[in-house]
Amino acid sequence: MSKQLTVAIVGATGAVGSKMKEQLIKRNFPIKHIKFLASARSAGKEIEFNGQTYTIEEATPEAFEGVDVALFSAGGSVSAKLAPEAAKRGAVVIDNTSHFRMHPDVPLVVPEVNREALAKHNGIIANPNCSTIQMVAALQPIREKFGLTKVIVSTYQAVSGSGISAIEELREQSAQWEAGKNVEANILPAKSDKRHFPIARNVIPQIDVFTDNGFTYEEMKMINETKKILSMPELSVAATCVRVPVVSGHSESVYIEVEQDASVQDLFEVFKNAPGVVLQDDISNQEYPMPIYVEGEDPVYVGRIRQDLSNKKGFHLWVVSDNLLKGAALNSIQIAEAMLEDNLL
Template identity: 55%
Template sequence: MSKEYNVAILGATGAVGTRMIQQLEQSTIPVKNVKLLASAKSAGKQLSFKGQPVTVEETTPASFDGVDIVLSSAGGSVSKKFLPEAVKRGAVCVDNTSAFRMEPDVPLVVPEVNEEALKDHHGIVANPNCSTIQMVVALEPIRQAFGLNQIIVSTYQAASGAGQSALNELRQESQDYLDGKDMKADAKILPTKGDKKHYPLAFNLLPQIDVFEDDGYSHEEWKMIHETKKIMLNDMNAKDIKVTATCVRVPVPIAHGESIYFTVDDPTVTVDQLRAVLKDAPGVVLQDDPAHQVYPQPINAVGKRDTFVGRLRADEENPGAFNMWVVADNLLKGAAWNTVENAERLVANGLI
């Protein structure tokens, strides 16, 4: 009989954590036992795994005794505190927070792009930011086929990227707006918990995701730039591909959209060649038939593991430059599924 694994899910009660449970239920990983861990506040809550009830436990270092795999999405400070404890006890952790992403000895992995980086792990594998994941899934097959020089991305990011409380806030604001009430009192979390002012997202656009850096870029934009380089080129400051980003929160509950402009090495590449490559690319579903109004939409991507790509067009004034539109479920491919997929690949490659 093949090995079975004890798995702990850290942050099991959140928007991503509950989806990690579902994705693990549907995964190829042989699971012996599941521990659902959270803060003291959520301890005692009843959840289930494959139909069996599981009681949520408060996370302590001893929670990781005998655990083989940790899937973590409880916030950066929780990961920083507990994952070293789990590693000390022999577990391999896939961390969905930004805590370790830029550590040189922590692989930052999207399996469709850089699965081979998993072998360099020292107990922790980092899951990239949601907006980065869907972009690199769509661009890597193009890079492999034709080379990639420059990426200019504008995001249309869903509220759930800021957690369940942001989703609730969008819902409350939307109802208040429709009832003719003032939405401003509802705004307590967005654009970002970590900053001073809060603004309504319902029926609005917020060009701020995370806090701002000194150069005017938001930290989300910084992540898209440097994570993309680390994932594709194994160097967060690599110059071979130039990347810039504008990240905007939109009043959508789940699934991010991205308008991506990119240039390839070969100026003779055509849209048909790009479509041919994307049609067979891992994790990609091509939805690109404008004549029949077929293109990716968030409401159709919710609950799916795939990255949906459409609206491929040549920039007719710049040979080798193209526009495309990419949508994926930020809580699945952007978080829970990519985390579980990394764990699946660790198991399949004998790295746990």
């Protein structure tokens, strides 16, 4: 990657934005110039990057002049307003919000799964939902080898998926429990919802608000995004999304049904060679993926692979990944890297 690029990060002080900064440095992304953009309220503040101090600028349409890649992670309303303006000025936008994900003209990409979709972009590329990314990364090698007809997933999602404020609230609530004080809840399950519940010592079977069909928006994101990324509109997908008192690392119990006959050993062999996936499955030694061990790690980890007891084409998987890395920041940077490699930037 000899080409040097001008990069902008919108939302660099948030949980995902901070990881984007780290990944750009860690992966030695070819940066000629970088700028950090935020609301007028944050403009003028200083931010550290790769040993240097930068001044945050106000995110305006004109701020994207000369930008090659714009990484957005500042909320859907900001992306809705400014992503088209950035693209209009020649930047390739990689948007980490949900705003453009289901737009028919915007590619929704996990590079290990549907990299070819990048060539169809019109200035904006959507980064999928964190829980969707890790699941489709695990599903793709199975689908390629044995086909896929059904997916049922239950998630165990970390609070960092709701941002830095949710992480802080988990810590505060844990301290309140230990001190015997009243536990205050102001964020989960959804900031906009009418009721909030403690996450410390609890699990909440709701992420985001409910839709008219009884599923939450998070569940519908997983359902619809999976079909779009895999280009399988007919695929049967169901999801139940649950918030758990873990800081980082989403876990998923995934049931699948395949088209062709397969065995557990067949799936082991598939995962041993799958890009971006690590097989961790040795039940004799109690080796399987857990959030505490995958935090800070790039891959998607898969374990607890079992054949269903009543359906020989059904299998159960346990999938764990760092939601702020592969589930967000890392996937965004990998999209930019793939575009460089494919001469799309």
